[in-house]
Amino acid sequence: MVGGMLAAGALAFLADAWRGAPQGPPAGQTLRWADLVPPGWAPWPVQTQLALIRDDSPAGRLRWSELQKRWASAPLRQSLDGAQVRISGYAVPLDGGAGGLAELLLVPYFGACIHAPAPPANQIIWVALKAPVRGLGAFDVIEIAGRLRVSRQFSALATSGYAMKDAVLLSKKEAGPR
Amino acid sequence: MKSTRGWCRRALLLGLLAAGALRTHAADAPTIERWLDLTPPGWNPYAKFNPLLFGRIQDGSPEAVAAMEKIREALDNAPTVDELQGRKARLAGYVVPLQSTQDGVTEFLLVPYFGACIHTPPPPANQMVMVRLKAPAKALRSMDAVRVSGALILDRAHTGQGASGYRIDDATFERFRY
Numbered sequence: 001m002v003g004g005m006l007a008a009g010a011l012a013f014l015a016d017a018w019r020g021a022p023q024g025p026p027a028g029q030t031l032r033w034a035d036l037v038p039p040g041w042a043p044w045p046v047q048t049q050l051a052l053i054r055d056d057s058p059a060g061r062l063r064w065s066e067l068q069k070r071w072a073s074a075p076l077r078q079s080l081d082g083a084q085v086r087i088s089g090y091a092v093p094l095d096g097g098a099g100g101l102a103e104l105l106l107v108p109y110f111g112a113c114i115h116a117p118a119p120p121a122n123q124i125i126w127v128a129l130k131a132p133v134r135g136l137g138a139f140d141v142i143e144i145a146g147r148l149r150v151s152r153q154f155s156a157l158a159t160s161g162y163a164m165k166d167a168v169l170l171s172k173k174e175a176g177p178r
Numbered sequence: 179m180k181s182t183r184g185w186c187r188r189a190l191l192l193g194l195l196a197a198g199a200l201r202t203h204a205a206d207a208p209t210i211e212r213w214l215d216l217t218p219p220g221w222n223p224y225a226k227f228n229p230l231l232f233g234r235i236q237d238g239s240p241e242a243v244a245a246m247e248k249i250r251e252a253l254d255n256a257p258t259v260d261e262l263q264g265r266k267a268r269l270a271g272y273v274v275p276l277q278s279t280q281d282g283v284t285e286f287l288l289v290p291y292f293g294a295c296i297h298t299p300p301p302p303a304n305q306m307v308m309v310r311l312k313a314p315a316k317a318l319r320s321m322d323a324v325r326v327s328g329a330l331i332l333d334r335a336h337t338g339q340g341a342s343g344y345r346i347d348d349a350t351f352e353r354f355r356y
Binding site: 042043044061064067091092093094095096101108109110111112114115116117119136137138139140141156157 | 213217222253290291297298299302355
């Protein structure tokens with residue numbers, strides 16, 4: 001297992017070297033959600049996972065809330081700060097008006113943040129669209145492009161680890177995030 | 179009489195050939211590896227509601243709660259993709275154990291994100307796969323990360339942990355780390 005982790009770390013390192021990190025990926029590179037997680041970071045320590053098995057026990061619930069705190073302060077990938085990227089995911093609406101949706105969270109799976117706990121902060125991007133978009137609903141699959149900032153923010157629904165201002169909506173897609 | 183039998187035999191033969199062709203077709207098609215491919219394109223029960231409604235769900239707004247109840251029902255009856263019957267799949271997700279013997283876990287739900295069903299409401303039925311293992315897995319625990327391989331079967335099941343829309347029989351799996 002440790003060997004596997006080391007191998008995975010080495011692969012991630014090689015991938016970074018190939019991409020030219022730490023300056024971040026070249027302009028407009030398509031990011032996968034796994035790229036937002038610092039290599040080697042595990043969303044949960046093994047002992048926490050063991051304790052999570054029972055949902056209804058008070059201890060299980062306590063561990064779960066601890067885990068969510070850990071997720072809100074999840075480490076971020078500093079090398080991505082300022083990178084020009086495109087990424088696809090599910091939209092969680094935050095703010096907008098008559099002109100349409102203006103602010104949203106981009107999340108990696110259907111259902112996240114609404115009536116369900118938020119994923120780790122390194123799996124949530126706070127997005128302000130360059131121009132409001134009409135007809136965009138909760139959990140529509142979208143692809144956006146813009147400059148990524150490493151910036152932890154607290155909104156009504158989640159703590160996000162990355163932010164993209166003046167994001168451009170490239171498409172509302174039927175093919176999904178990776 | 180004889181000609182009827184001949185016709186029947188020919189029809190049967192043709193049927194078998196067609197079934198064989200379909201089977202080959204399903205087996206030759208690209209392996210399903212993304213969760214979104216299990217969702218009919220464009221399906222989104224949230225779409226008919228005001229997108230900004232869901233930000234207020236935490237406040238217990240009656241309108242939001244009523245919408246969420248309707249959505250929950252739609253999620254549990256979420257449509258599957260008919261063409262996926264028999265398609266090879268290799269899906270990465272997390273284990274929610276359902277059945278085990280003294281030899282280990284024999285049946286589990288594969289869910290797309292950590293914590294689903296155990297500490298949070300279940301994902302839509304088209305994002306839950308019931309997995310019946312080829313061989314019982316001794317050290318498999320709740321929320322272990324696995325990559326499951328096998329052929330998809332369209333089958334709706336209501337389990338104590340939520341409704342699933344697909345099943346994989348004789349499944350094999352490998353563990354992985356993100």
